[in-house]
Amino acid sequence: MAAYRAALVALSMLAIVEAKPKCKTFADNVVCTAGTSDYELVRGLVSDNNKTTGITLRDCRITDVEYESFNDLNSLTYLDLSMNKIRRLKLGVIDEPKKLTYLNLSYNELTEFPLGLFDQIKNLDLIDLKGNKINKLELGIFDTLPKLKFVDLSSNAFVGKDFNPYIFDQSPHITFMDFSRNNMEDAPENLLHAFQSLETLNLDRCFLSKVPEFATKANLRTMKHLILSTNQITSLDNAATFVNLENLQQLDLTANMLETINPNILSPLKHLQKVDLKNNKIAVIPDNLFKNLPKLITIDLYGNQLQNVPVNALRGIPLKNLNIANNKVTYLQDNFCLELRNSGGKIKKLLFDPNPWQCACLHDLLKEVKRLGIEYNSGKYDGKRPVCVSTSEFTCKRQESVNDLYIEMFNEAKSKYFKQQKKK
Numbered sequence: 001m002a003a004y005r006a007a008l009v010a011l012s013m014l015a016i017v018e019a020k021p022k023c024k025t026f027a028d029n030v031v032c033t034a035g036t037s038d039y040e041l042v043r044g045l046v047s048d049n050n051k052t053t054g055i056t057l058r059d060c061r062i063t064d065v066e067y068e069s070f071n072d073l074n075s076l077t078y079l080d081l082s083m084n085k086i087r088r089l090k091l092g093v094i095d096e097p098k099k100l101t102y103l104n105l106s107y108n109e110l111t112e113f114p115l116g117l118f119d120q121i122k123n124l125d126l127i128d129l130k131g132n133k134i135n136k137l138e139l140g141i142f143d144t145l146p147k148l149k150f151v152d153l154s155s156n157a158f159v160g161k162d163f164n165p166y167i168f169d170q171s172p173h174i175t176f177m178d179f180s181r182n183n184m185e186d187a188p189e190n191l192l193h194a195f196q197s198l199e200t201l202n203l204d205r206c207f208l209s210k211v212p213e214f215a216t217k218a219n220l221r222t223m224k225h226l227i228l229s230t231n232q233i234t235s236l237d238n239a240a241t242f243v244n245l246e247n248l249q250q251l252d253l254t255a256n257m258l259e260t261i262n263p264n265i266l267s268p269l270k271h272l273q274k275v276d277l278k279n280n281k282i283a284v285i286p287d288n289l290f291k292n293l294p295k296l297i298t299i300d301l302y303g304n305q306l307q308n309v310p311v312n313a314l315r316g317i318p319l320k321n322l323n324i325a326n327n328k329v330t331y332l333q334d335n336f337c338l339e340l341r342n343s344g345g346k347i348k349k350l351l352f353d354p355n356p357w358q359c360a361c362l363h364d365l366l367k368e369v370k371r372l373g374i375e376y377n378s379g380k381y382d383g384k385r386p387v388c389v390s391t392s393e394f395t396c397k398r399q400e401s402v403n404d405l406y407i408e409m410f411n412e413a414k415s416k417y418f419k420q421q422k423k424k
């Protein structure tokens with residue numbers, strides 16, 4: 001009986017030992033892997049080593065962090081606590097590693113922070129809080145972090161209107177800000193007013209029905225990359241919307257509900273290199289939309305309602321990549337690519353499949369892109385999936401009045417094809 005009990009004690013001690021994450025050190029970096037059960041981080045696992053510069057406790061089943069867990073880590077700059085189950089962080093638990101610059105708390109279960117949590121780690125330049133359940137940031141929480149550059153708040157439970165606009169007042173050097181997958185509708189228009197050097201602003205999936213004012217203020221003229229994808233923006237009517245963003249290089253409006261675009265809305269963006277308009281409802285490209293944008297090389301119009309892609313609308317820009325696939329194009333003007341090249345374009349890649357092409361027009365275009373060495377994506381013509389449609393007359397008819405006929409023929413061919421696919 002005694003032997004049995006001793007064995008049991010030994011076994012359970014073994015279980016406790018194994019339950020802890022296992023840590024290894026390579027060149028002053030400690031990397032831990034999960035043990036067999038959930039774990040409350042305490043002093044002794046990674047603490048008390050003045051040489052350690054990095055600690056990775058990613059996916060280690062950590063549920064809580066006890067006081068002193070990070071004591072005596074005077075060289076620590078990098079701390080990754082991502083992908084754990086931490087619900088709260090007690091005031092004081094990350095006071096010790098004063099040299100910390102990188103803190104990754106992404107994919108935990110955090111809901112809020114006690115004011116003062118970051119007061120002692122004044123050198124922090126990156127904080128990743130993605131994928132938690134945070135709905136509130138206390139005013140002042142970042143006030144002691146004047147060096148912050150990279151802030152990821154994406155995929156939390158924030159509500160724009162609850163943001164205090166003074167939350168970032170002491171962190172003017174933030175260059176990367178990610179609010180994506182939070183509801184940012186009705187966020188205060190002066191939310192980012194303290195920023196002096198923002199470069200990237202991510203507002204993907206933020207329930208926006210218009211371009212929010214806080215994203216386009218005059219102090220954001222340093223911005224290079226603005227992401228507004230997957231929202232419900234229906235129109236870009238106001239020509240002054242982007243007037244302050246003169247340094248913008250990439251504008252992403254993918255997957256909105258854009259129908260109308262003011263022809264002058266892009267004209268302040270003299271450094272624009274790439275504009276993403278895919279998966280919207282654009283039926284017409286205003287003639288001046290892309291005019292005088294001397295750096296514009298990529299335009300993505302995939303998945304719109306375009307019947308017409310006039311060379312005129314694309315003149316005078318160094319366009320290299322154009323995507324017009326999945327629209328309602330049945331023809332392009334004769335020598336489309338050559339015309340583009342003759343008017344300043346440097347077209348290298350043209351994606352145009354699928355579209356309800358007239359076979360004769362597609363044939364012309366294919367000949368042209370092959371001759372000019374332009375990369376393209378013609379649909380593989382296997383005689384089954386429709387890539388174009390033709391009447392008995394094999395000539396390319398370049399008149400808007402014929403579009404409806406070919407679009408209808410194409411849709412019929414397509415549904416026939418899908419029915420056949422289903423039968424298989």
Ligand SMILES: *[C@@H]1O[C@H](CO)[C@@H](O)[C@H](O)[C@H]1NC(C)=O
Pocket residue numbers: 048049050072074
């Ligand atoms: C780390 O450095 C501090 C101060 O520099 C010292 O007080 C402490 O004893 C050191 N701890 C270890 C574990 O070496």
Ligand SMILES: *[C@@H]1O[C@H](CO)[C@@H](O)[C@H](O)[C@H]1NC(C)=O
Pocket residue numbers: 058082083104105106107126128
């Ligand atoms: C934070 O950790 C997550 C998950 O481990 C990782 O995907 C992400 O890239 C990290 N963030 C940064 C800014 O390094």
